[in-house]
Amino acid sequence: MGISFTQVFLGSISFGLGYYLKARFEINQEETIKKLQLQIEKIKKDDEKKDQRLRYQLWEVEQVRDRLERDFLEFKENVKNGSFNSITKVEVEINSTGNALKSFL
Secondary structure, three states: OOOOHHHHHHHHHHHHHHHHHHHHHHHHHHHHHHHHHHHHHHHHHHHHHHHHHHHHEEEEEEHHHHHHHHHHHHHHHHHHHHHHHHHHHHHHHHHHHHHHHHHOO
8 A cells, every 4th residue: 555656656747737837826916016007007197186276276276265355345345435426415415405495595
């Protein structure tokens, strides 16, 4: 009951086949890791582009907000000045109407 040539041959084939399968698995793992790293880099670049675009849009919105705020404050001042001017005009008109009535009487 010794080890025969066939058993040694089958053992070495099994060992070689197992080693080949393990090597192929590791190579596939490395390829998968490289693909995933490339996808991660691509996602990071896309995120940076989106981040830049969003920052630019935020800057634009802030500029519009500031412009509208300035316009509002300017309009508010114009309304104040206009209301004061209209008050004096009304008083002048009332006084002039009173003067006209007095001069008529």
